[in-house]
Each structure stands twice: as C-alpha cells, then as structure tokens.
C-alpha cells in the first residue's frame with residue numbers, strides 16, 4: 140500500500156493543523172540550515188586596491204591578500220567552517236600553460252598563508268584548475284585546438300602540491316580532466332600530505348551559469364570556445380554517478396555537484412548512491428539572478444537566499460558553496 144493511503148482521509152486528516160503556527164512548523168521541520176552548512180566563495184586579486192567591485196555580481200568584490208585574511212576572521216566570527224578561494228590574475232601574467240598557477244610566490248599561496256595565519260580555525264579550500272591563469276581561459280593546456288588531458292593533469296598536480304604545502308586544507312579540482320583526483324592524491328601521499336582533503340568537483344556541468352564568474356576572475360574575454368569537451372553535458376545524469384564513482388575510487392573525500400539549483404536531481408542521486416559528504420555550488424549566475432531580481436523589486440533577496448539554500452539541503456547536500464555565505468549566516472543567526 141502506498142504511504143499516501145495510510146494517511147487516511149479528510150476530515151480526520153487535515154494537513155493544515157501542522158502548519159497553523161510558527162512553533163509547530165518549527166517542530167515538524169525536516170530540513171534545517173545553519174552556518175555549519177556554508178562554504179563561503181570569495182575572489183582574491185593581485186592588484187593594489189583592497190577591494191574592487193565585480194560588475195556582474197553586485198555586492199561581490201575582489202579582495203587583496205589583507206582583505207582575504209580579514210574574510211577568514213569574519214568567517215570565524217560567523218561560524219562558517221570553510222572558505223573557497225578563487226583568484227583574479229593580472230592578464231600580463233597569463234600564458235598557454237597557466238605558468239602563474241605554480242608560482243610559489245603567486246597570489247593564491249600568499250592568500251592561503253595569510254588566511255591560515257589570521258584564522259587557523261577556518262578551513263581554506265583552493266580551486267585546482269588553470270583557467271584563471273591561462274591566456275585562453277581553459278582549465279587545462281591547449282594544444283592544436285584541444286585541451287590535452289594528461290599534460291594538464293601534470294600541471295594540476297603541481298598546482299595542488301604547491302597549495303597544500305602553502306597550508307590549504309582542502310584541494311578542490313574543478314578542471315574535469317580524467318584521472319586528476321588519483322594523480323593529486325598520490326602526489327599528496329608522496330609529499331607527506333596525507334591529511335589534505337580533496338573535495339572533487341565530481342559532477343561539473345558545462346553551464347551558462349558560470350558567466351558572471353568569468354568576469355570575476357577575468358577569464359571572460361580570454362575564453363576561446365567552450366568547455367564541452369571536459370565539463371559534462373547538462374542533459375546527462377547517469378554520467379554524474381560514473382564521474383563520482385571514479386573520483387571516490389581515486390581518493391576524493393567529498394563530492395560536489397555544480398551548478399546548484401538546476402541540478403537538484405543530481406545532488407539527490409549522488410547522495411543516495413554514495414552516502415558520502417556531498418556538496419553543491421550555488422554558482423555566480425545563480426547569485427546574480429537573485430541579486431538582479433531583488434534589485435528590480437521582483438524577489439525578496441533574503442527569502443530567496445534562505446529558500447534556495449534550504450532546497451540544496453533538502454535535496455541531500457551536506458553543505459553549500461555560496462557567495463551569499465556571510466549574509467546567510469547573519470540571517471540564520473537572527474532567525
């Protein structure tokens with residue numbers, strides 16, 4: 140017998156009894172959201188100014204190293220466990236291989252060190268991909284019009300090692316090259332970095348929702364072509380489970396689905412299939428859609444934030460990477 144029939148019938152059953160007041164709604168609520176569920180996405184830059192606004196993401200600013208360190212202190216004060224760091228690199232430093240990605244004196248290792256010094260209790264997660272550093276805007280090395288897998292993986296391993304050595308707690312490969320999680324995991328083991336966590340962007344789709352991010356990190360003008368030969372086709376779902384299974388076998392501790400709101404079915408399947416810590420990224424386009432609609436007076440921003448973040452948890456996510464994290468943490472503390 141289906142569950143629905145077991146519930147009986149009107150008027151013995153009146154579902155509205157359970158919705159009549161705030162106290163009972165709180166009492167029967169199935170999904171809760173708190174600061175512990177949030178991973179704060181921030182953008183750092185190597186320019187002189189402390190903060191530079193990102194046009195396509197109202198309210199988001201690129202931070203210099205000192206401001207990034209302050210963000211870590213703010214996360215600690217708000218109870219946000221982890222910050223995800225993304226770099227904006229000066230165009231003059233970009234080349235085909237993304238050489239700047241493995242510069243020990245580069246922006247990202249400097250931010251990691253400053254953030255860990257300022258607030259050691261807050262986790263720092265770094266993106267592993269070459270797109271902020273390449274003159275073509277792709278996540279790997281471009282040869283003869285193609286993103287070459289194995290050569291890219293070698294670069295990503297170097298990038299991951301450098302950042303783990305700088306003190307990054309979580310390595311997050313977002314490049315979607317085949318075999319990169321295993322290669323990074325083995326390199327970390329060899330380097331004595333066996334406790335460095337890997338959160339793999341396991342099911343990452345080729346999506347229009349990354350649009351504003353490309354302005355944020357300065358790869359919008361650079362990007363030639365699209366990322367469809369490495370990021371997943373948004374029409375697929377079985378393929379997400381295959382990507383996750385491979386990454387788990389290769390040594391990923393945590394899985395991520397990206398983007399978020401248009402992929403809640405994938406979040407649910409991944410959580411159900413693996414029962415592992417599963418995360419979802421509310422990406423730049425999702426952020427900017429809410430901001431734009433709120434600015435036009437069409438949506439209430441705070442309610443849209445809490446509703447979308449709760450939806451991710453309801454779908455099975457253990458946590459959400461979001462640019463709204465500090466605002467959400469404040470809203471939830473006040474609620």
Ligand code: PBG
Nearest residue numbers: 268270278313348349352422423
């Ligand atoms: C880089 C990367 C991207 C994002 C995170 N890491 C962009 C892309 O893959 O093109 C997107 C983040 C966002 O849109 O907020 N590989």
